[in-house]
Amino acid sequence: MSYAEALIPAQPAPPELMKKVTTARIVGHFVVGLWILLGLALLVMMITNWDNEKFFKFGPRYLHGLMTTLELVAFSVVFGALLSVPLAFARMSKNGFLSGFAYVYVYIFRGTPLLAQLFLVYYGLGSFRPLLQSVDLWWFFREAWYCGLLSMTLNTAAYQTEILRGAIESVHRGQHEAAASLGIHKIVAFYKVVLPQALIVALRPYGNEIILLIKGSAVVAIITVFDLMGETRYAFSQTYDYQTYLWAAIFYLSIVEALRHLWAWFEARLTRHLKR
Amino acid sequence: MSGLFSALGSFWDWLSTILDPMCGPGGIFTLFGSNTILACGDTGWGDEIALGLKVTIVVAVATLPVGLVIGFIIALGQQSAEKSVRLAAGIYTTIFRGLPELLTLFIVYYGMQILIQSALSAIGYQGRVEINAFVAGMLALSVVFSAYCAEVLLSAFRAIPKGQYEAGDSLGLHRTGTMRLIVLPQLIRIALPGLGNLWMNLLKDTSYVSIIGLSDILRQTGVAVRVTKDAFFFYTLACILYLLLAVISSIGLGFIDRWTKRAEVRR
Numbered sequence: 001m002s003y004a005e006a007l008i009p010a011q012p013a014p015p016e017l018m019k020k021v022t023t024a025r026i027v028g029h030f031v032v033g034l035w036i037l038l039g040l041a042l043l044v045m046m047i048t049n050w051d052n053e054k055f056f057k058f059g060p061r062y063l064h065g066l067m068t069t070l071e072l073v074a075f076s077v078v079f080g081a082l083l084s085v086p087l088a089f090a091r092m093s094k095n096g097f098l099s100g101f102a103y104v105y106v107y108i109f110r111g112t113p114l115l116a117q118l119f120l121v122y123y124g125l126g127s128f129r130p131l132l133q134s135v136d137l138w139w140f141f142r143e144a145w146y147c148g149l150l151s152m153t154l155n156t157a158a159y160q161t162e163i164l165r166g167a168i169e170s171v172h173r174g175q176h177e178a179a180a181s182l183g184i185h186k187i188v189a190f191y192k193v194v195l196p197q198a199l200i201v202a203l204r205p206y207g208n209e210i211i212l213l214i215k216g217s218a219v220v221a222i223i224t225v226f227d228l229m230g231e232t233r234y235a236f237s238q239t240y241d242y243q244t245y246l247w248a249a250i251f252y253l254s255i256v257e258a259l260r261h262l263w264a265w266f267e268a269r270l271t272r273h274l275k276r
Numbered sequence: 277m278s279g280l281f282s283a284l285g286s287f288w289d290w291l292s293t294i295l296d297p298m299c300g301p302g303g304i305f306t307l308f309g310s311n312t313i314l315a316c317g318d319t320g321w322g323d324e325i326a327l328g329l330k331v332t333i334v335v336a337v338a339t340l341p342v343g344l345v346i347g348f349i350i351a352l353g354q355q356s357a358e359k360s361v362r363l364a365a366g367i368y369t370t371i372f373r374g375l376p377e378l379l380t381l382f383i384v385y386y387g388m389q390i391l392i393q394s395a396l397s398a399i400g401y402q403g404r405v406e407i408n409a410f411v412a413g414m415l416a417l418s419v420v421f422s423a424y425c426a427e428v429l430l431s432a433f434r435a436i437p438k439g440q441y442e443a444g445d446s447l448g449l450h451r452t453g454t455m456r457l458i459v460l461p462q463l464i465r466i467a468l469p470g471l472g473n474l475w476m477n478l479l480k481d482t483s484y485v486s487i488i489g490l491s492d493i494l495r496q497t498g499v500a501v502r503v504t505k506d507a508f509f510f511y512t513l514a515c516i517l518y519l520l521l522a523v524i525s526s527i528g529l530g531f532i533d534r535w536t537k538r539a540e541v542r543r
Contacts, residue, residue, distance in 0.1 A: 022358070024356055024357070024358040024361055025358050025360065027361065028353075028356070028358045028359070028360030028361035028362075028363070028364060029360050031360070031361070031364035032360045032363055032364045032367075034364075035364060035367050107519075107522075108515070108519065111476075111480075111518060111519045111522035111523075112480070112515040112518040112519055112522075113480040113481070113482075113483035113494070113518060114480075115483045115484065115486075115494060116483060116494055116511060116514050116515050116518060117515070119494070119498070119507075119511045119514075120508070120511040120512060120514075120515060123501060123507035123508075123511060124507045124508035124511045124512065125508065126507070127505070127506070127507045127508050128508070214376075215374075215375070215376040215377065216376070217376075218376035218377075218378040218379060219378055219484075221378075222487060229376065229378060229379065232379075236386075242386055242387065242390055245379065245382055245383050245386065245387075246383075248379055249375055249379055249383065252374065252375055252376055252379060253370075253371065253374045253375060256373075256374040257370070257374060260374075
């Protein structure tokens with residue numbers, strides 16, 4: 001019988017393997033270098049062209065524009081959600097007329113650009129001024145802000161209708177049947193059984209829709225609303241300084257990224273009971 | 277030789293006039309719009325709007341291949357084994373999916389102008405440079421399209437099991453051969469619904485090029501509105517034309533979808 005009488009003395013660590021230099025590695029480092037260079041160039045440009053006068057003149061305007069954008073998006077998401085509920089139920093109803101109407105609504109608003117819808121509301125409906133004045137709605141269609149809100153609401157309502165319908169229909173039939181066999185009323189079953197499961201499915205699409213709407217809201221600048229994009233265009237027309245657009249890009253990117261991360265956290269939190 | 281070319285040219289002109297769906301002899305505006313505000317020619321706005329429709333289609337069709345190729349390269353980069361490549365591709369998609377399309381368009385349009393201007397002044401040319409709005413619009417739209425396309429293709433790549441690549445290896449195929457013969461046919465089939473949605477978005481996003489002065493549907497109807505003051509009619513017409521494009525492309529996409537699935541088992 002043999003056994004080790006002495007422990008093996010500590011050995012030096014094996015030599016570190018050199019990572020192979022592949023084409024992908026060279027290309028990757030090169031492209032990342034390009035991105036860094038671009039970022040640095042933009043930073044240098046901003047520092048060397050820094051102008052206190054411009055900053056104090058346009059800085060508050062930018063913040064005001066940011067607020068306008070956020071207000072527009074918040075209001076239109078909420079109103080669009082309210083509008084999408086009856087539309088989604090109309091779309092799912094067995095009544096051919098109702099579901100046909102909702103289908104046509106969704107198809108029209110998803111098939112045409114937001115810009116065209118905006119022009120149609122602001123310039124198109126605005127051309128019926130005497131009629132609108134006679135029904136006392138002219139104050140609404142006179143303001144570009146309200147027109148932007150209206151077309152964004154109608155647009156997002158169409159998308160949200162599809163999201164809501166898809167989510168509700170994704171809940172398995174057995175869930176309805178189980179609730180029915182327990183003697184739960186249809187409405188209660190919808191609130192307590194179907195809707196919680198549907199909203200979890202709808203969470204991610206809703207987040208995407210809000211991001212799309214933030215990006216889409218930039219077009220209201222074309223009809224003279226001073227949102228973030230509108231203020232940017234104003235600042236550019238005053239200074240012919242390219243940085244005005246870069247500042248807008250920074251603002252938009254940070255809103256969208258913040259929202260994306262917030263939403264990811266939100267989703268992870270709300271679906272933690274589904275994790276295995 | 278020049279006689280042949282001019283003959284071919286005039287034949288092409290004749291063909292495109294005969295087959296013009298808007299203003300040709302059997303065109304919509306000719307059939308239903310003569311003697312109205314939509315007549316073709318000098319009396320109405322039919323031919324101007326038909327030109328706008330053509331520009332919209334050309335911009336979208338020209339953007340598609342560029343966007344698809346860039347998107348494919350970015351998608352390959354995003355699933356690379358090399359960390360720095362993934363990082364670079366990630367930065368690209370994050371930036372261009374986070375910026376509004378309109379802002380991207382302005383940044384490309386004015387940025388190109390400034391870049392070329394400064395490059396030219398470095399070699400001693402001092403004149404003003406006008407950037408082609410078509411090129412700027414196409415470039416901006418393809419950048420946006422490629423960022424979304426990369427995400428669609430990436431999720432399609434992930435849906436293809438690893439065994440498919442291993443099968444390619446065991447058949448002795450080169451990596452490009454595996455990609456071309458085994459992965460790509462499946463990839464197209466999986467990614468097609470997503471790419472179809474992106475195409476619909478692209479058609480709608482082309483409306484932004486009207487803002488930098490390209491005469492697409494919205495620009496041409498806008499000109500008509502400024503002259504005739506009939507905003508409701510013309511912008512409704514613009515919406516109808518966009519809807520028409522959407523309907524035609526969804527029919528076309530349905531055909532392509534059925535064609536790619538022709539070898540699958542019918543259930």
